[in-house]
Amino acid sequence: MARTIGQAMSQVLKQPVVVDNKAGANGGIASEFVMRAPADGYTLMLGYIATHAMNPALQKLRYDPIKDFEPVGMVGSSATLMVVNTKVQGNNAKEVVEQFKASKQPIADASAGNGTAPHFAAEMFKLATGVNMLHVPYKGSAPAVNDTLSGQTDVMFPSLFTAIPFVKAGKLKAIGVAGNKRSELLPDVPTLKEQGIANVDVSQWYAIFAPAKTPQPVLQQLNKVLNQVLSDKAIVKRLEDHGADVETMSLEQMRKFMVDEQVKWKKVVQDAKLKAD
Numbered sequence: 001m002a003r004t005i006g007q008a009m010s011q012v013l014k015q016p017v018v019v020d021n022k023a024g025a026n027g028g029i030a031s032e033f034v035m036r037a038p039a040d041g042y043t044l045m046l047g048y049i050a051t052h053a054m055n056p057a058l059q060k061l062r063y064d065p066i067k068d069f070e071p072v073g074m075v076g077s078s079a080t081l082m083v084v085n086t087k088v089q090g091n092n093a094k095e096v097v098e099q100f101k102a103s104k105q106p107i108a109d110a111s112a113g114n115g116t117a118p119h120f121a122a123e124m125f126k127l128a129t130g131v132n133m134l135h136v137p138y139k140g141s142a143p144a145v146n147d148t149l150s151g152q153t154d155v156m157f158p159s160l161f162t163a164i165p166f167v168k169a170g171k172l173k174a175i176g177v178a179g180n181k182r183s184e185l186l187p188d189v190p191t192l193k194e195q196g197i198a199n200v201d202v203s204q205w206y207a208i209f210a211p212a213k214t215p216q217p218v219l220q221q222l223n224k225v226l227n228q229v230l231s232d233k234a235i236v237k238r239l240e241d242h243g244a245d246v247e248t249m250s251l252e253q254m255r256k257f258m259v260d261e262q263v264k265w266k267k268v269v270q271d272a273k274l275k276a277d
Helices: 002-013 025-036 049-058 093-102 117-129 141-150 160-168 216-229 233-241 251-272
Strands: 045-048 069-078 081-085 107-111 133-137 172-177 204-211 244-246
Touching (some): 002 216, 025 049, 045 069, 049 251, 069 251, 081 141, 107 141, 117 133, 117 251, 141 160, 204 216
Antiparallel strands (some): 069 204, 081 172
């Protein structure tokens, strides 16, 4: 996603855009790096729901998603998919819930780490169904998916573009979309809401941020360029092919969205009685 957008923005800005992967701490290392960068518009971050909403709701971090960043613009979102390993016999939400509730052992749900979207989706599913679940956090999506594939864990709620290759290959079973609508890439997979499980809605959004105190004219220019890039049909098609629903916002819309997200996920933390690992 970052490379697709970066390359397109580079062509419009007539400036090279270099993507620098900074993995670790569930996006925390990248967030702190950008937070401390000069506020001149030359260092940006492709943040997402975990770095700028879920993690801050759950943990005390060394950055504040509102005070330490300026939103540049929305990129889009990806549906969250409930998947189970092929050893699980159920093929829909009702069957899976019945099987899980009949288990004498807690159901192991894998996530990419504490405070990530898969973690929160599993907690919301637990609240909605009453299934006895044991959260198993991993250091990233790849090892979490691997253990779900092998049957070490039972269920996971990855993003659509993480799960879809394994679903199409028959290595994971897609049970339902944890959102308000089906995905065009998996049109036969109903939402969990359609299957009678409400309040499990985790749309994994992605947005670009700049350090706090970046001048407003710079933010306006970057927002304009980003939205121009995201209006290109070829760019939209490329992102949609990877499971992303493209969406654009003005700076004002982004600021309101960010405040609303803090409120939403803090409530989930309180309702689920979550604590940092």
